[in-house]
Amino acid sequence: MLDHTADVGFEVEAPSVGELLREALRGLLLVVFEVPPQGDGTEERRVELSAPDLETLLVRWLNELVFLIQGEGFVPVGVEVEVGEGLSLRARLRGVQLDVERYGWQGEIKGATFHGLEVVRRDGALHARVILDV
């Protein structure tokens, strides 16, 4: 988690793009919930996305997740991601119904921003930093 005066950010590190997106989901859930749901979800959603670069893919991914949680009341807990050519992804999400009391709702996310956004490959791993407007 990063300190930003007005908002919340996080940094994630992973060996592959797929893992990076999974970690980003974990980061998002930690921002939104005090006690994020765990285990296997009973519902399923599929998401397909593509982007011109890795940074945009990360922002689009997070905004997709924000929409699922806040717009549809579906909280993804498990994800399988396939990243194809040209930065296109297909994800199968398993999740649970949003329960604000149970998971300790910490407030809404307005959107993932391009501000200070960074995805770099360093020492064989991908490092990403993203700031969310809350």
Next chain:
Amino acid sequence: MGTIDFERLSEYRYRIPRQGKMRCDAVFYASERILEDLAAEDYASLRQLMGVATLPGVVEPALSMPDIHWGYGFPIGGVAAFDPEEGGVVSPGGVGFDINCGVRLLVSEITREELEERKARLADELFRSVPSGVGRGRKDFRIGRPDLERLLVEGPSWLVERGYGEPEDLEGIESRGRLAGADPDAVSERAYQRGRPQLGTLGSGNHFLEVQYVDEVYDEEAARAYGLHPGQVTVLIHSGSRGLGHQVCTDYVECFLQVAPKYGIELVDRQLAAAPVESPEGRDYLGAMSAAANFAFANRQLIAHFTREAFARAGFGGRPLRVLYDLAHNNAKLEEHGGREVLVHRKGATRAFGPGNPELPERYRRAGQPVLVPGDMGRYSFVLAGTEGSMRETFGSSAHGAGRKMSRRRAKKAARGRNLIREMERMGILVRAAGRATVDEEMSEAYKDAAEVVEVTDGAGIGKKVARLRPRIVVKG
């Protein structure tokens, strides 16, 4: 990153001369203490202001208000005007994610003593009546898609026609709650989906509903014009365009990032993504932004209606809550300044038109536009008036609030082991909140002292102090 070059122009006014890729000077307002805050964040927000000055068609100078703090793209507290005839741009990052987020002040003739007698009951009624948002919308208010499209064009007048408020409410809303050019077709399906269940909800974060009383009047004449006097109970509603506006910003930042190169716009920060006002993309965004703005005005209208219901249920039936003013602090509007029509972006800054402006309701025309500066939930908020100085120097703009100085994480850490709700109760302030996290994050200490911001605003002549309001009940999303 080290210091930046700026010079002092007068007691509270500073200039960053044009340098690097800047197309004009930047001017900011600060006291010694605010300067220290800026230095402590390594001038990150002033660097953002310098970034704003690099955008095409910017009209001199790019500005920031005394409540400046780090945002994305534009700093929060940023004001910039762009001339469409000079290739001037519109930037969603110059408006913010929460389009037309703003404040509405309701005034009553209820006294502080009367309030104290029923305070707990009123706090409970307000918390029950005004939903915060996700999973907590009012079951008795639903809006269908065709009606929502109409509301995006008509704003709160659509609600007033259906009994959610009084016709005179509209008089007290900036632009009468209806920005021209709203285009429901420029709003994405996803924005409709996010926004539809959220009309009439407060939201989380720094949004709140506060019952207060007037504890000090600084300018008798303006206070009289606004109908304010000591001991009187007021209600301040701080909310915005909810998921609908957030999604419009998300959609158009992405769109503008793609088209900016086509228009030769070089971006020093991707969140500054922009397109010419006079371009298909620029016009679409302005249409969607105006629609989201009308949604935000309507949202505050519905919350005001729920507030009136709560007051009636708490035993204040028949005691009117009049709209003193409703104004936004996140929008972009075409206005005339210096004899030309420019698009003024105010991001975390508020419109502050001076005396005589024909945009203002007749009753405020002599005093100038009411400017509402909410503070943190523990100390005080202020009512100011727009001035000739704000018209001359800041494209008719002023500060919008206290401004954060502590990250949410640091605030939570500072709140550990404390019971802020009880601490506030001991100060005579009742807090009703959806969760403890928001209360901790929004603690008073996390914010700059609004009095400091107001002193600079008043001292620099870009707003005039009228009255101070003290909180008694705080409802948080």
